[in-house]
Amino acid sequence: MLNCSVGISSIVIEEAIGIHRELGPGLFETVYETVLAGRLEKRGLRVERQLPVPIEFDGHAFGAAFKIDILVxxxxxxxxxxxxxxxxxxxxxxxxxxxxxxxxxxxLLNFSAATMREGIRRLVNNYKAE
Incomplete structure (x- = not known):
């Protein structure tokens, strides 16, 4: 199990590039999601797919406001x-x-890019709630 998000990111990127090379672009997102989750689990990482995330807004609770494709x-x-x-x-x-x-x-992983490297964007949450 890895604790460092940089190490985890490296494994994810390596697997995404391999999947893109093997399957190519143009399949549905769910195909890439399923295959990537399986590859990451095979590498010993804990993976959750379609994870519902509840939020609270304006005094109301929303049980599954959105779903995370994959949480590693x-x-x-x-x-x-x-x-x-x-x-x-x-x-x-x-x-x-x-x-x-x-x-x-x-x-953010776009499997329809010409090369997988072109389809990868790393985003950092700099938001600090007051």
Whole structure:
């Protein structure tokens, strides 16, 4: 088990690149999510898929306001995409997930990029609640 998000990120990126090389771009996000989760578990990492995250807003509790595609070792959120090009909205979505789930780091992985390296964005939660 790894505690360092940098080490975890390295393993995730290595596996994502391997999956992209083997399967290629253009499949549904759920395919990449399933295969990546399996590869990470095989590497000995604790993985949770489609993890519902509750939030409280304006005095109301919402049980499953959103779902995290993959949470690795309770420390790294993976948002899986299979789109022609990542947009600012995708990054904003992951940053909001990081903030609302109080997680420090996330990876936005777009498996439809020409190369996987082009489809990887690392985002850091710099938000501090007062």
């Amino acid at each position: 070792e309770d420390a790294l959120i993976l948002e899986i995409k299979s789109v022609e090009q990542l947009s600012k909205a995708h990054a904003k979505q992951l940053l909001t997930y990081l903030r609302l789930s109080n997680q420090p780091v996330g990876l």
